[in-house]
Amino acid sequence: MTSIEKPPQSVGAAETTIASSVEDKHKQDAAQISPVPERQKWYEWFAPTDTPAERRLILKLDGLIIVFVFLAYWAKVLDSSATSTAYVSGMKEDLKLYGNQLNYLNTVYMVGFITMQIPLTLVMTRCPVNYFLPAADLFWGVFTLAQYKASNVNQLYALRFFVGALGGFFFPAVQWYLGSWYKRSELSRRGAIFFIASQVGNMSSGYIQAGAYARLDGQYGIEGWRWLYIICFACTIPIAFMGFCLLPSTPDKCRSRFLTEDEIRLAQERMASEHREARQPFTMPKILKILKGWRLWVLVAFALFFSQADGVYSNSGLSLWLKAEGYSVGSINTINTVSPAVTIVASVICAVLSDVYNAKASLIATTALLNIFACIVLAIWNVPVGLKFFAFFLSGTADGIAAIIYAWANEICAHSAEERAVVISAMNTIGNTFGAWIPLFVWKTVDAPRYLIGYNWTIALDVCMLLMLVVLQHFWTREQNFTRG
Known part of the structure; x- marks a missing residue:
């Protein structure tokens, strides 16, 4: 019976083949042990996991x-x-x-x-x-x-x-x-x-x-x-x-x-x-720890700037401009429904992208930049009517990041139910406190409809919010690295 012999391989070629086989085996084992998780689609309500x-x-x-x-x-x-x-x-x-x-x-x-x-x-x-x-x-x-x-x-x-x-x-x-x-x-x-x-x-x-x-x-x-x-x-x-x-x-x-x-x-x-963490006894040492930590002060400072960044909409800038331009009451009421509609759309888009891609910082920064652009247009004021409408409507995106800011606070303060309660309520309280009296000085009715001070004030708030975003991201990244280490 005739046998067919394979041509002999060189030693170097054999070693290369063996090394290649071992490497392929390792890759297959790694793929089986640590498969790449499937990313959730933006339209999916549940995660694949x-x-x-x-x-x-x-x-x-x-x-x-x-x-x-x-x-x-x-x-x-x-x-x-x-x-x-x-x-x-x-x-x-x-x-x-x-x-x-x-x-x-x-x-x-x-x-x-x-x-x-x-x-x-x-x-x-x-x-x-x-x-x-x-x-x-x-x-x-x-x-x-x-x-x-x-x-x-x-x-x-x-x-x-x-x-x-x-x-x-x-x-x-x-x-x-x-x-x-x-x-x-x-x-x-x-x-x-x-x-x-x-x-x-x-x-x-x-x-x-x-x-x-x-x-x-x-x-x-x-x-x-x-x-x-x-x-x-x-x-x-x-x-x-x-x-x-x-x-x-x-x-x-x-x-x-x-x-x-x-x-x-x-x-x-x-x-x-x-x-x-679940709820624990609310002791004095815990209160002092919350007060000494960075989370309370950084998140409250961040919320302070965010809470007033919607001044264009909340101070009726669009309504007063339409009235000054001679629009009817019916038209003013109808046009005014566009701003909350923009806020709704922006909230949904930001929430979906935040959950699916964990892109909170990027979404906050993008929204702040859009609001800055809108307020620059309104501060200039003498622009085409279409651009002015666009700026007023675009300012409705300012509140679109509210949900992701508070979701981020829940995530950052996850280790303590009590700290979550203190921080989240303090964020909202301080924002409302300043929002109750500052408009009396920067959104004066006598300045309507061209709120020059108000629009520039909103630009300053968004710039400060971007700076605080850098600070917040720094502290949060440092804490995550420390926890992983």
């Missing part, structure tokens, strides 16, 4: 938590504009409000809003959240309803304080609550849905209040302006009871008729994987 059990849990949480916080926040926005609407709809004459009493009512509201944010948020961390949030909502609705019975301004002062206190802590409290259930790759989108409720409320409140006044004025002997508060109450109470029925507490102490023991355990494991 989410198990079927996780996906069921996430959908349940969205139905139990996100629906409630969206509706509750929407209802609160109705009240924030109800007093101004009531004032021009008969309340001024009925209660004999003259001089600066409307300003005083707004000031009393803001005092309650600002002073009680941090205390009530911290109290919530000590209580079952599934009872505390709906209970605060319920009392908020009762105090809102009581305003319809007011017979003098002094009664309104007292009621407005409690309405401000019970409504003011809701935003930071919900941001903390979301951070107790959702992972980093999920937080921004849920925070954006929650934040969008305020924009939907701004867009819908005018139509709801106008329709209510037109149809209900004088019904059952009740003036139209009083009906506005009754409607706010009627919207709030069902939402509050829905919260009592649906909301779970936090994963560490969760009792829910809708979540199984396995799902609660899975939620706890998910937060452990994010290094998101």
Whole structure:
């Protein structure tokens, strides 16, 4: 039998072949051991690594938590504009409000809003959240309803304080609550849905209040302006009871008729994987540690600049310019709906990109640069009309990063539930505190519609926000490297 022999290989060629085979084997083993994770698509609600059990849990949480916080926040926005609407709809004459009493009512509201944010948020961390949030909502609705019975301004002062206190802590409290259930790759989108409720409320409140006044004025002997508060109450109470029925507490102490023991355990494991610590006793050493740490001061300073960067929209620059140009009331109201619509779109885009690509710093920087461009155009003022419209609408993107800023705070302060509560509530409180009086100096009505000081002030705020972004990124990167090391 004839055998065919292979030609002999040289020693060098054989060694090369063996080395190549070994290298290929190592590559195959490495690929099997550490496969490259599939990246989540921007349109996907779940990450590719989410198990079927996780996906069921996430959908349940969205139905139990996100629906409630969206509706509750929407209802609160109705009240924030109800007093101004009531004032021009008969309340001024009925209660004999003259001089600066409307300003005083707004000031009393803001005092309650600002002073009680941090205390009530911290109290919530000590209580079952599934009872505390709906209970605060319920009392908020009762105090809102009581305003319809007011017979003098002094009664309104007292009621407005409690309405401000019970409504003011809701935003930071919900941001903390979301951070107790959702992972980093999920937080921004849920925070954006929650934040969008305020924009939907701004867009819908005018139509709801106008329709209510037109149809209900004088019904059952009740003036139209009083009906506005009754409607706010009627919207709030069902939402509050829905919260009592649906909301779970936090994963560490969760009792829910809708979540199984396995799902609660899975939620706890998910937060452990994010290094998101459960609630602990609030001791003096812990308070001192929070006060001495960089997170509180850097994040609060960052939020201070961000909170006022939406001045173009919040100070009605577009409305006053349209009025000065002779646009009709109907046209002004219609055109003004574009700005909150831009904010909604920007919020969704930023939230999706933040969750999928973890691009918080880049998104914040991009938004700040867009706002700077818009304000430079408006500061110049003498530009083509189309460019001016574009600048006004572009400034609506300023609030689009709200959700990712608070999601980032949840991530940075993950190691302590108490620090998360202090930092998030302080960020919102300080921002609102400065936002309550600074506009009196930089957004003067006499400067309208060309708010030269206001537009330049907003440019300065965005520049400072970019500088603080560098500082924040430095501290956060240093901490991550230290933790990994």
